[in-house]
Amino acid sequence: MPRNTVKLVSAEGYEFIIDYKAACVSNTIRNMLSSQGSFTETELGEVKFPEITTPILEKTIQYFYYKLRYQNSTTKNIPEFKVEPQIALELLMAANFLDS
Amino acid sequence: MMKRGGIRIEPFRHPVSMDPNYPDKTWQKLETAIREIHNKNASGLSFEELYRNAYNMVLHKHGERLYNGLINTLTAHLQEIARQIEQKEGVSFLAELKKHWDDHNKSTQMIRDILMYMDRTFVAQQQRTPVFALGLELWRNHVVRSKQIAERLRTVLLDLVHRERSGETIDRALFRSITQMLVDLGPAVYMDEFETPFLLASASFYKRLNKYEDLDRMYLLFRRVDGGLATVRTMMADFVKENGRQLVLDPERSKDPVEFVQALLDERDKYETIVSQSFHEDKTFRNALNQSFEYFVNLNQRSPEYISLFIDDRLRKGQKGMNDTEMEVVLDKVMALFRYLQEKDVFEKYYKQHLAKRLLAGRCVSDDAERNLLVKLKTECGYQFTSKLESMFTDIKTSRDTMQDFRSKLAEKNIDLGLELGVQVLTTGSWPTQTSSACILPRELETCCQEFNNYYLGHHSGRKLTWQTNMGTAELKAEFGSKKHELSVSTQQMCILLLFNSADRLSYNEIAASTQIPTNDLKRALQSLACVKGKNPLRKEPMGRDVAETDEFVFNDKFTSKLYKVKISTVAAGKEGETEKAETRHKVLDHNTIITEVTRQLAGRFLPNPALIKKRIESLIEREFLERDSEDRRLYRYLA
Numbered sequence: 001m002p003r004n005t006v007k008l009v010s011a012e013g014y015e016f017i018i019d020y021k022a023a024c025v026s027n028t029i030r031n032m033l034s035s036q037g038s039f040t041e042t043e044l045g046e047v048k049f050p051e052i053t054t055p056i057l058e059k060t061i062q063y064f065y066y067k068l069r070y071q072n073s074t075t076k077n078i079p080e081f082k083v084e085p086q087i088a089l090e091l092l093m094a095a096n097f098l099d100s
Numbered sequence: 101m102m103k104r105g106g107i108r109i110e111p112f113r114h115p116v117s118m119d120p121n122y123p124d125k126t127w128q129k130l131e132t133a134i135r136e137i138h139n140k141n142a143s144g145l146s147f148e149e150l151y152r153n154a155y156n157m158v159l160h161k162h163g164e165r166l167y168n169g170l171i172n173t174l175t176a177h178l179q180e181i182a183r184q185i186e187q188k189e190g191v192s193f194l195a196e197l198k199k200h201w202d203d204h205n206k207s208t209q210m211i212r213d214i215l216m217y218m219d220r221t222f223v224a225q226q227q228r229t230p231v232f233a234l235g236l237e238l239w240r241n242h243v244v245r246s247k248q249i250a251e252r253l254r255t256v257l258l259d260l261v262h263r264e265r266s267g268e269t270i271d272r273a274l275f276r277s278i279t280q281m282l283v284d285l286g287p288a289v290y291m292d293e294f295e296t297p298f299l300l301a302s303a304s305f306y307k308r309l310n311k312y313e314d315l316d317r318m319y320l321l322f323r324r325v326d327g328g329l330a331t332v333r334t335m336m337a338d339f340v341k342e343n344g345r346q347l348v349l350d351p352e353r354s355k356d357p358v359e360f361v362q363a364l365l366d367e368r369d370k371y372e373t374i375v376s377q378s379f380h381e382d383k384t385f386r387n388a389l390n391q392s393f394e395y396f397v398n399l400n401q402r403s404p405e406y407i408s409l410f411i412d413d414r415l416r417k418g419q420k421g422m423n424d425t426e427m428e429v430v431l432d433k434v435m436a437l438f439r440y441l442q443e444k445d446v447f448e449k450y451y452k453q454h455l456a457k458r459l460l461a462g463r464c465v466s467d468d469a470e471r472n473l474l475v476k477l478k479t480e481c482g483y484q485f486t487s488k489l490e491s492m493f494t495d496i497k498t499s500r501d502t503m504q505d506f507r508s509k510l511a512e513k514n515i516d517l518g519l520e521l522g523v524q525v526l527t528t529g530s531w532p533t534q535t536s537s538a539c540i541l542p543r544e545l546e547t548c549c550q551e552f553n554n555y556y557l558g559h560h561s562g563r564k565l566t567w568q569t570n571m572g573t574a575e576l577k578a579e580f581g582s583k584k585h586e587l588s589v590s591t592q593q594m595c596i597l598l599l600f601n602s603a604d605r606l607s608y609n610e611i612a613a614s615t616q617i618p619t620n621d622l623k624r625a626l627q628s629l630a631c632v633k634g635k636n637p638l639r640k641e642p643m644g645r646d647v648a649e650t651d652e653f654v655f656n657d658k659f660t661s662k663l664y665k666v667k668i669s670t671v672a673a674g675k676e677g678e679t680e681k682a683e684t685r686h687k688v689l690d691h692n693t694i695i696t697e698v699t700r701q702l703a704g705r706f707l708p709n710p711a712l713i714k715k716r717i718e719s720l721i722e723r724e725f726l727e728r729d730s731e732d733r734r735l736y737r738y739l740a
Contacts, residue, residue: 028216032147035213036206039147047148097155099220 006033007046008061010054022064023047026100052097056090059083060098067100123162126153127169133214134173137207150214163222170215174235178204178242186248191271193256197249198277201239208235240285244293253278257294258301265305299335315378329384337388340371344396354402361410365433368393390440397440401709404447407437412454415470416463427469435476444481453532455489459496460524460571491530499524506555521548525556525565539569539591539617542598569595570621578637580659587637588667592617592625597637600655607652623647628670635661635668690734691717 006023008016024030032041041047049057063081070078083091133150136142157166181200188196212219212231219230229237243249257278264270282290306315322328344367347353353360371389379385397403411434414427441447458464470493478486503522510517541549553565572591576598577584589597595615599606606614612622626647630640639656640647689697694717695710702708717736720726729735 028151031213031216032151035147036209038143039145040143041147043143048146049148051152097152097217099216 003033003045005045008057009046009048010057011050011052012054014054014057016057016061018061018064019068022061022068025064025067026060026098028098028100052094053090056087056094059087059091060094060100063095064100122160123157123165126157126162127165129153130157130166130214131169131173134170134211135177137210138177138203140203140207142210147214151217154215155217158218158222163218163226166215166218167222167226167228170211170231171234171238174238175242178238182243182246182249185243186246186252190256191260191274193252194260194271194274194278197243197253198274198281200243201277201281204235204239208232211235236285240289244282244285244289250293254293254297258297261298261301262305296335299332300339303335303339312374312377315374316380319379319382329382333385333388336371336385337392340367340389340392341395343367344392345399348396348400348403354400354406357402357406357409358413360406361434361437364397364437368433368436393437394440394442397437398442404441404443405450407434407441408447408450408454410434411451411473412458415465415473416458424466424468427466428472431469431473431476435473435480438477439480444485448485449532452489452492455492456532459492461573488530491527495526495530496524499526502556506552509555510551515551517548517551518544519548521545521552523552523556526568539595539615541567541569542595544598580637581657583660584664585659585661586665588665589629590625590668590670592621593629593668593670596622596625596629600638605652605654608647608649611653612649624670626651626653628668629653630656632668635666637668689736690732691736692734694736 003020005017006020006029008018008023008029010016020033023033029047032039032047033045035042052060066081130150130153133142133145136145154166157163181204185193185196185200209232212235215231222228223230228234244253257275260270260275279290279294282294302318306312319329319332322332344364347363347367348360353363375381375385375389400406411431414430414434438444438447455470458470464470474486474489474493477489502525506523549567556565557563569591574589574591574594576587576589576594578587578597579585587597592615595617596611599611599614608626611626612619615622617625623646626638626640627645630636630638630653631645631647637656637659639654641652641654691714695713698713699708699710717726721728721736726736729737
């Protein structure tokens with residue numbers, strides 16, 4: 001069953017509904033949604049991240065769209081993806097977890 | 101964003117890391133999940149949770165624990181699966197295997213997905229086998245190559261192939277999935293479990309059906325693949341070698357040298373046809389074929405002897421209705437075998453002996469064929485190889501002329517020798533060496549020989565004639581009671597028989613004294629004359645198989661035969677006698693002592709092979725010269 005959107009839920013329970021394409025920037029999420037078996041995520045189109053806080057998840061999602069927008073772009077003027085130093089470490093951990 | 105500036109940078113929290121039982125607990129959760137996946141019961145599981153557990157284990161340096169746990173769980177699972185598959189038979193065995201294979205693939209993919217973080221980090225850093233490949237490896241080791249499955253799988257697959265070739269309809273889709281599985285498990289698995297046995301089975305199948313066209317198609321097909329023909333060639337060479345090896349080392353085959361060589365010729369014909377009809381006369385295939393033949397023909401040390409015996413058989417008897425052209429074809433084929441021989445000098449030795457016998461006994465069927473073969477040998481091995489053989493032919497021809505001249509000279513002088521003398525003058529050195537053992541010729545013959553001596557030396561000064569009485573033959577007219585027979589005997593036997601013109605009974609020692617025949621030859625000659633039942637012009641007293649120096653011999657006036665002409669064949673001498681000789685002095689010997697003793701006694705003549713001695717011993721047991729000790733099997737007892 002093809003999906004256009006998926007729901008990502010942060011540790012605090014904040015729900016983000018984003019494009020399926022964007023979510024798939026994370027290999028981990030793509031696997032969760034497309035794995036052979038009928039895991040709950042695949043069935044519900046929803047992934048809960050009990051270890052990722054809302055701001056980190058939000059920033060991550062922003063990155064998904066940023067990546068999607070520019071990864072095949074030919075323009076030389078790709079804007080910088082700004083990361084606030086305070087969240088840099090946590091964001092790095094999340095990126096590692098999500099393989100994105 | 102700045103409103104959330106209250107968030108401090110602090111070490112990432114791992115709330116579970118404090119628990120010392122953390123790895124065990126986490127692994128248990130994962131293991132349970134893997135079991136659920138194997139049971140096709142994954143729908144209740146949260147991918148994120150499992151992924152996170154695995155992620156945390158690896159992150160906290162429990163990657164090893166996770167990886168080994170996975171191996172153990174998979175192994176246990178697959179062993180169980182293997183047991184389930186084993187219980188099925190035939191096609192449902194394949195179906196079961198395929199079903200579990202599909203399940204295994206699916207579940208391994210899921211496991212790989214949830215353990216993806218481990219694949220990405222731990223496996224990559226530690227250079228382990230990634231999860232999915234690990235799944236294939238374990239499947240290969242515990243299912244496909246498990247003892248109870250591997251053999252069956254091969255048999256069932258080959259059986260299906262065979263059935264289809266015989267016209268049955270088979271489940272091709274199932275067949276394809278299984279072979280695809282073997283391919284997925286790696287080229288080596290496909291080759292070992294299917295391709296190699298399949299090609300062997302195909303080779304023997306097409307060999308039987310002579311489906312040259314199919315082999316031709318195979319050739320064309322494999323030619324398109326890189327290294328394809330090399331594989332076919334190696335397969336063919338291995339097949340030929342193995343079959344050939346079995347052929348030449350089969351003790352049954354060695355019993356009849358002519359059959360042995362005929363079998364080799366047939367093999368060669370068969371493969372030659374395949375190479376020319378199906379493999380487009382491919383030189384590399386022909387080379388491979390020749391190398392394979394060279395390999396196995398030389399595995400049997402007696403091949404040179406057998407090939408010479410085969411030629412002897414053909415040239416001696418001549419095939420009924422075989423004309424020169426056919427003979428030529430046979431000889432050409434035998435020459436091809438000859439080319440494979442590494443020990444051509446051994447062949448020459450035997451060939452010389454066999455040729456000598458043919459020439460001296462006048463049993464060559466065709467002079468042309470003999471010469472023809474000689475030319476072939478000369479082309480193959482050069483002048484040196486055949487010069488002595490050629491000089492043998494010359495001797496025979498010259499002797500024929502000499503005898504004619506000798507007879508006409510006798511007629512001129514009006515001399516009647518009272519018997520027909522045939523002399524063949526042989527050049528020393530050209531003929532197989534025979535220790536000359538002169539014997540005293542009967543007086544009638546002595547005059548003849550003297551006459552010839554005078555004649556020959558009168559024509560050729562400076563030459564020396566030595567009479568090889570151990571090589572000649574004679575035909576005697578004998579009366580047994582009222583019956584008349586013509587006996588064909590050796591010169592030595594003739595000397596013995598002529599003694600009985602003046603006596604009815606002679607002792608061994610009297611015969612020995614009158615003839616001066618050396619002991620071994622004399623015993624053999626007497627054995628031939630007196631111990632072959634139904635064909636004995638003499639009787640031995642006491643009766644028995646062996647001749648002793650205390651025996652006495654009596655003229656056998658009861659001799660009968662349906663035929664007017666009787667050939668007294670000479671009892672085979674050689675190694676048997678030697679084995680016996682070693683034994684008689686001891687009565688009871690153990691196996692090793694016999695081997696040592698025989699080897700010692702024969703050391704002067706040749707080095708006997710222990711296996712050969714063993715064979716001779718077995719033959720002696722068969723003919724009741726020896727028996728095994730009933731208590732100690734290593735002991736042999738001589739039966740007098």
